[in-house]
Amino acid sequence: MVSPGIMQQGSLFLHAMAFGVALIFCYDLLRIFRRGVPHGTVWIAVEDMFFWLISAFVLFQLMYEKNDGKLRWFVIMGVLLGMILYNVSLSRFVVRFGSFFFRLILRVIRAVIMGIVKILQFLLKPLGKCIQRTCRTGKKSSRYVKKQLKKLYKTVKMGLCKL
Template sequence: MVSPEIWQQGQLFVQAVFFGIAMLFVYDLLRIFRRVAIHGTVWIAVEDMFFWVISAFVLFQFLYQENDGKVRGFVILGMFFGMLLYGKSFSCIVVRSGTFLLKKICGGVWWICQTFMKPVRILMKPIGKSVQRLYRTGKKSNRYVKKRLKKLWKAVRMSLCKL
C-alpha cells in the first residue's frame, strides 16, 4: 500500500508533466502566429518575454495551489519531461498543420473580402478621381496660404527689428 503523501507527490509529478506539455503547446500556438503574421526580431523578443513571464506566474500559481508554494526538483523535472516529450513527438506536426490551416483560413477570408469589395471599388472609382482633384486644389491653396504667412511673418519681423 502506497502512503497518501507519496501518492499525492506522484499525482503532482503527472500534473507537472501535463503542465509542461500545455506550456509548450501554447508556445507552439505563438509560433504558428509568427509564421502566419511575420514580424521583426524586436517584436518576437517582446512576445517571448511576455510569454515566459506569464508562464512563470502560472507555474508559481500551480505550485502554490498544489504544493503550498514549495519548489520541488521533481516538479521542475516533470515539466521538463513533459516539454521534451511533446517537443519531440507532436510539436512539429502541430506547428506545420496549424500554420497550413491558419494560412488557408486567412487566404479564404482575404478572397471573400476581395470578392465583396470589388463592386465597392468599381463604384468608388469616380469618387476617388474627384477626391484627387480636390487634393490637388488643396495643395495649390496650401501653397497660397504658406506664401501669405511668409509675407506676414517677414512684416512682423521687420516691425520688431525697427523697435
C-alpha cells in the first residue's frame, strides 16, 4: 500500500512533467511563428523574456495549488524532464510541419489580398479617367490621383511582402 503523501507527490511529479511538455510545445508555437514571420533579434529577445516570465508565474501557480507553495526540487526536475523528453522526441517534427503549414496559410492569405488589390486597381482605373475628364485642370489632377493611388498600392504591396 502506498501512502497518500507519496501518491500526492507522484501526481505532482506527473503534473510537472506534463507542464514541461506543454511549456516546450508553446515555445515551439512561438518558434513556428518566428519562422513564418521573421523579425529581428530585439523582438526575439522581448518575446523570450515575456514567454519565460509568464512560464515562471504559471509554474509558481502549479506549485502553489498542488503543493501549498513549497519549493520541491523534484517538481523542477519533473518540468525539466518533461521538457527534455518532448524536445528530443517530438519538437523537431512539430516545428518542421507547423512551419510548413503556417507558411502555406500565409501564402494563401497573401495571394487573396493581392487578388483583392488587383480587383480594386481594375475597378478604380475608370475612376481616374472620370476624374481626368471632369476636373478643370485635367492632367494635373489625374496625375495627382494616379500618383496617390500608386503610393497606396506600393505601400500595401510592401506591407504584404513583409508578411
